Amino acid sequence: MTNNPAAKNAVSTTNACKLCTPLGASLAFKGVEGAVPFLHGSQGCATYMRRYIISHFREPIDIASSALGEKQAVYGGGPNLKKGILNVMKKYSPSLVGVASTCLTETIGDDMGLILHEFREEFSDLDLPEVVHVSTPSYQGTHSDGFHRAVHALTDQLADPEAEKNERIALFPGMVSPAEIRLLKDIFREYGLTPTVLPDISDTLDGPALEDYEPVASGGTPVADIKALPGAAASVEFGSCLPRESGGTCLEKRFGVLNTRLPIPLGVRACDDFYDALAELSGSCIPRRYEQERGRLVDAYVDGHKYVFGKRAVVYGEENLVVALTAFLAEIGVQPVLVGTGAEGKRLAEAVESACGDLLREQPLVREGVDFHDIAEEAEALTPELVLGNSKGQRYARAWNAPLIRAGFPIHDRFGGQRLKGIGYEGTQELFDRIVNALIDKKQSDSPIGWGYI
Amino acid sequence: MTNDSTILDERRAQVFRSGSGDIDIACNRQSLAGAVSQRACVFCGSRVVLYPIADALHLVHGPVGCAAYTWDIRGALSSGPELHRLSFTTDLREKDIIFGGEPKLEAALLELIERNKPKAAFVYSTCIVGLIGDDMEAVCRRVEEKTGIPVLPVQSEGFKGSKREGYLAACKAMFRLVGTADISDVPELSVNIFGDFNIAGETWIIKDYLERMGLTVVASVTGDGRVDDIRRIHGASLNMVQCSGATLDLAKMIEEKFGKPHCRVSWLGIEDMAESLYKVAEHFAHLDPGIMERTADLVRSELGKIMPGLARYRADLEGKKAAVYVGGAFKAFSLIKSFRHLGMEVAVVGSQTGTKEDYAELAEVTDPGTIIVDDANPLELQEFIKEKDVDVFVGGVKERPIAFKLGVGFCDHNHERKIPLEGFEGMLNFAREVHASAMSPVWNFVPRREARHRDVGKECGHDE
Ligand code: SF4
Ligand code: SF4
Numbered sequence: 001m002t003n004n005p006a007a008k009n010a011v012s013t014t015n016a017c018k019l020c021t022p023l024g025a026s027l028a029f030k031g032v033e034g035a036v037p038f039l040h041g042s043q044g045c046a047t048y049m050r051r052y053i054i055s056h057f058r059e060p061i062d063i064a065s066s067a068l069g070e071k072q073a074v075y076g077g078g079p080n081l082k083k084g085i086l087n088v089m090k091k092y093s094p095s096l097v098g099v100a101s102t103c104l105t106e107t108i109g110d111d112m113g114l115i116l117h118e119f120r121e122e123f124s125d126l127d128l129p130e131v132v133h134v135s136t137p138s139y140q141g142t143h144s145d146g147f148h149r150a151v152h153a154l155t156d157q158l159a160d161p162e163a164e165k166n167e168r169i170a171l172f173p174g175m176v177s178p179a180e181i182r183l184l185k186d187i188f189r190e191y192g193l194t195p196t197v198l199p200d201i202s203d204t205l206d207g208p209a210l211e212d213y214e215p216v217a218s219g220g221t222p223v224a225d226i227k228a229l230p231g232a233a234a235s236v237e238f239g240s241c242l243p244r245e246s247g248g249t250c251l252e253k254r255f256g257v258l259n260t261r262l263p264i265p266l267g268v269r270a271c272d273d274f275y276d277a278l279a280e281l282s283g284s285c286i287p288r289r290y291e292q293e294r295g296r297l298v299d300a301y302v303d304g305h306k307y308v309f310g311k312r313a314v315v316y317g318e319e320n321l322v323v324a325l326t327a328f329l330a331e332i333g334v335q336p337v338l339v340g341t342g343a344e345g346k347r348l349a350e351a352v353e354s355a356c357g358d359l360l361r362e363q364p365l366v367r368e369g370v371d372f373h374d375i376a377e378e379a380e381a382l383t384p385e386l387v388l389g390n391s392k393g394q395r396y397a398r399a400w401n402a403p404l405i406r407a408g409f410p411i412h413d414r415f416g417g418q419r420l421k422g423i424g425y426e427g428t429q430e431l432f433d434r435i436v437n438a439l440i441d442k443k444q445s446d447s448p449i450g451w452g453y454i
Numbered sequence: 455m456t457n458d459s460t461i462l463d464e465r466r467a468q469v470f471r472s473g474s475g476d477i478d479i480a481c482n483r484q485s486l487a488g489a490v491s492q493r494a495c496v497f498c499g500s501r502v503v504l505y506p507i508a509d510a511l512h513l514v515h516g517p518v519g520c521a522a523y524t525w526d527i528r529g530a531l532s533s534g535p536e537l538h539r540l541s542f543t544t545d546l547r548e549k550d551i552i553f554g555g556e557p558k559l560e561a562a563l564l565e566l567i568e569r570n571k572p573k574a575a576f577v578y579s580t581c582i583v584g585l586i587g588d589d590m591e592a593v594c595r596r597v598e599e600k601t602g603i604p605v606l607p608v609q610s611e612g613f614k615g616s617k618r619e620g621y622l623a624a625c626k627a628m629f630r631l632v633g634t635a636d637i638s639d640v641p642e643l644s645v646n647i648f649g650d651f652n653i654a655g656e657t658w659i660i661k662d663y664l665e666r667m668g669l670t671v672v673a674s675v676t677g678d679g680r681v682d683d684i685r686r687i688h689g690a691s692l693n694m695v696q697c698s699g700a701t702l703d704l705a706k707m708i709e710e711k712f713g714k715p716h717c718r719v720s721w722l723g724i725e726d727m728a729e730s731l732y733k734v735a736e737h738f739a740h741l742d743p744g745i746m747e748r749t750a751d752l753v754r755s756e757l758g759k760i761m762p763g764l765a766r767y768r769a770d771l772e773g774k775k776a777a778v779y780v781g782g783a784f785k786a787f788s789l790i791k792s793f794r795h796l797g798m799e800v801a802v803v804g805s806q807t808g809t810k811e812d813y814a815e816l817a818e819v820t821d822p823g824t825i826i827v828d829d830a831n832p833l834e835l836q837e838f839i840k841e842k843d844v845d846v847f848v849g850g851v852k853e854r855p856i857a858f859k860l861g862v863g864f865c866d867h868n869h870e871r872k873i874p875l876e877g878f879e880g881m882l883n884f885a886r887e888v889h890a891s892a893m894s895p896v897w898n899f900v901p902r903r904e905a906r907h908r909d910v911g912k913e914c915g916h917d918e
Binding site for chain 1: 460462485486487489490492493494495497513516521522524525527540542543544545546547548550551558561563565580582586612615831832833840850851852854855856859899902
């Protein structure tokens with residue numbers, strides 16, 4: 001890789017560019033029908049994460065906690081975990097409780113598998129929900145890892161080896177928005193395919209106004225569908241930096257379900273790969289609707305190319321999204337200068353290089369394990385003119401006087417983050433329009449002339 | 455008790471209805487496992503209190519989450535440095551957990567102090583630090599020697615209680631600063647503002663009132679706070695303490711060691727605001743006889759400014775009902791009175807961390823039938839909202855979607871609000887906020903309020 005030697009990160013972290021693992025796991029569990037996420041740890045973690053997630057989705061987010069106190073931290077949290085699940089059962093009648101560990105319980109060494117095994121025996125007379133557990137000490141990995149680990153845990157722990165063969169396609173979309181999941185389901189339908197999307201946050205984290213309060217928001221992947229996954233015809237998962245163990249690889253290894261890993265379908269090339277894959281899975285060619293969408297997108301690329309060409313961009317955030325965004329920028333003629341993530345060990349540089357192909361005239365600096373301080377240290381000299389990422393870089397973008405195109409999670413300083421789309425030809429179109437308009441807007445407000453035509 | 459099926463049996467003692475006999479609410483308990491409490495942790499309590507000290511470095515010693523979720527989440531403004539708006543953490547990794555986090559803490563502190571040149575550093579311990587047993591005191595002492603600035607450990611391991619314990623830990627840390635600077639130029643007519651967080655610039659409003667009364671404000675400790683000011687707070691003649699829990703301990707420590715008295719105040723709502731100013735004026739009346747009159751003038755002129763506006767809002771809001779769920783109970787009292795001014799009744803009131811005395815007082819000042827609750831959770835809150843059919847809910851971000859899902863207005867009264875709600879002008883802002891939500895036409899369309907929706911659905915056969 002023609003890259004500068006990695007800049008030395010500071011020992012301390014200033015404005016982290018990542019979140020902790022249990023948050024990702026909670027998000028994934030929120031996408032299962034009737035599920036209540038449950039953090040095994042002290043009360044504070046759950047409350048903080050709820051608040052953080054609510055500010056993005058603007059939906060009730062109930063995350064239970066075993067609320068460990070000092071005593072339990074010393075003698076073990078098993079009894080609280082069991083009692084907590086019973087309480088959740090009483091109040092939420094969940095079909096699934098998704099238990100994620102935290103730093104605290106990982107460090108005191110609670111064996112969740114064992115505790116939950118005991119729990120099932122002790123209370124075998126009750127009508128117990130499914131309980132899936134995932135180990136998520138946040139001193140290992142980031143929220144993205146937590147998310148993928150939870151998806152893997154759901155698949156691995158619920159999959160029924162006896163499941164009958166069926167025609168469904170398992171889709172593991174990764175951390176995309178509720179609106180994007182709705183879009184993906186439409187696309188599958190258009191190809192005549194029925195997906196089991198795991199997780200499916202399209203309704204649970206972006207629900208309608210209702211007559212009455214729902215303790216657990218309706219929607220989500222039905223537990224029965226997850227159990228039936230081993231019978232799926234194939235599986236598709238999105239991401240260029242996925243962990244080795246994922247929902248898709250689990251199905252492939254254990255049940256021989258053919259898995260296809262695709263980059264997040266963002267940009268013409270990545271979308272082409274995705275729509276081609278669907279054509280192959282369905283045996284039908286691309287519906288005219290999407291051919292038209294693709295045509296319009298390319299037409300827009302042409303119409304808008306001058307506004308964006310050569311603009312120097314900084315991209316940061318969750319590793320898979322960062323690769324997808326960078327590849328997309330490369331194809332519209334924006335020059336990514338710095339690409340950063342808080343995650344480590346993701347082979348980000350390789351992923352970026354291969355996703356951008358030979359479209360870039362110059363490779364960007366690619367940084368793993370950085371915080372916003374590290375990003376800013378290098379970015380300043382690179383004079384960015386465009387910034388893409390979640391809302392946490394807002395103050396930096398402002399300091400660089402560059403527009404911030406908000407994408408991913410979290411978006412705390414704008415309205416409608418849960419409805420943003422960037423994937424599919426349709427979503428790419430939306431994102432492209434936003435970028436072009438942001439640059440035009442900047443040009444307009446920087447100029448004394450209020451152009452009536454641009 | 456009525457149809458409280460949403461209340462877990464073990465939580466029944468934490469819910470009370472006014473007028474149903476003697477109140478004996480069970481509060482200050484550890485949150486129940488699995489109950490989805492709205493509470494946070496010890497660390498959160500410490501962070502809240504110390505957060506607005508704007509020229510100090512606030513380093514969270516722990517894994518990444520505890521710091522990430524508290525990054526710039528509060529609306530505490532600063533008139534100068536803004537170090538408090540950055541999120542610093544040691545981001546402990548697996549090897550630090552195994553071998554101990556002290557070396558990383560020391561290196562991080564030295565690096566950050568060198569880079570940011572703070573006036574002092576607060577180091578917060580989180581759950582995990584409590585477990586691995588890092589000696590924060592020792593590290594802080596070493597760094598203090600090397601850098602020459604105060605480096606103050608805050609023992610705020612999350613699991614060691616609730617927010618309250620965090621307040622105490624924060625007070626203890628601050629108290630180490632008190633008395634370390636010269637106070638010879640502090641005049642006698644001087645006060646400190648405690649427990650006000652300068653949300654959306656509220657402290658500046660209060661400060662302006664106090665100065666017009668002829669008082670010097672030595673320090674606003676927890677809002678637009680400065681390390682050098684805190685070193686001198688023992689010089690002020692009176693500490694005005696707002697927010698029941700947060701800084702009372704500090705005021706008591708100062709009283710004990712330096713003999714400076716404190717009084718409880720609230721800057722919310724018309725009565726409490728005026729009463730608090732008079733209380734302070736009275737304290738100084740023997741030194742400055744004119745202060746009572748100046749205060750009366752001030753109150754009169756400020757009230758004159760807001761009364762016409764308030765009356766307009768009241769005309770629309772009269773007879774509507776509100777629910778209040780806040781962090782500390784002091785706010786609940788002021789809110790009940792404020793709502794009365796708007797012609798509204800508070801039908802549900804609760805707090806995360808109220809004391810027995812707080813709840814007894816609430817039972818007294820509320821109308822019979824009012825629901826009083828300690829440490830509620832979303833399911834209970836939605837049940838109470840429905841039962842009382844309230845029009846507006848006052849709370850924090852975590853409560854907002856509960857209200858909105860039920861088609862109920864909402865007013866953010868938490869630390870992240872962007873509009874000043876304290877002082878006389880704050881009362882007018884509060885009325886505007888409540889009005890803007892309660893009177894919005896959007897409630898016509900929410901299913902719970904709209905019968906039409908269902909009929910249409912049925913005709914089209916959508917009703918399953
Ligand atoms: S302790 Fe761990 S799990 Fe809890 S908030 Fe902090 S980083 Fe996240
Ligand atoms: S780990 Fe402890 S200190 Fe950190 S947020 Fe969780 S409960 Fe609070």
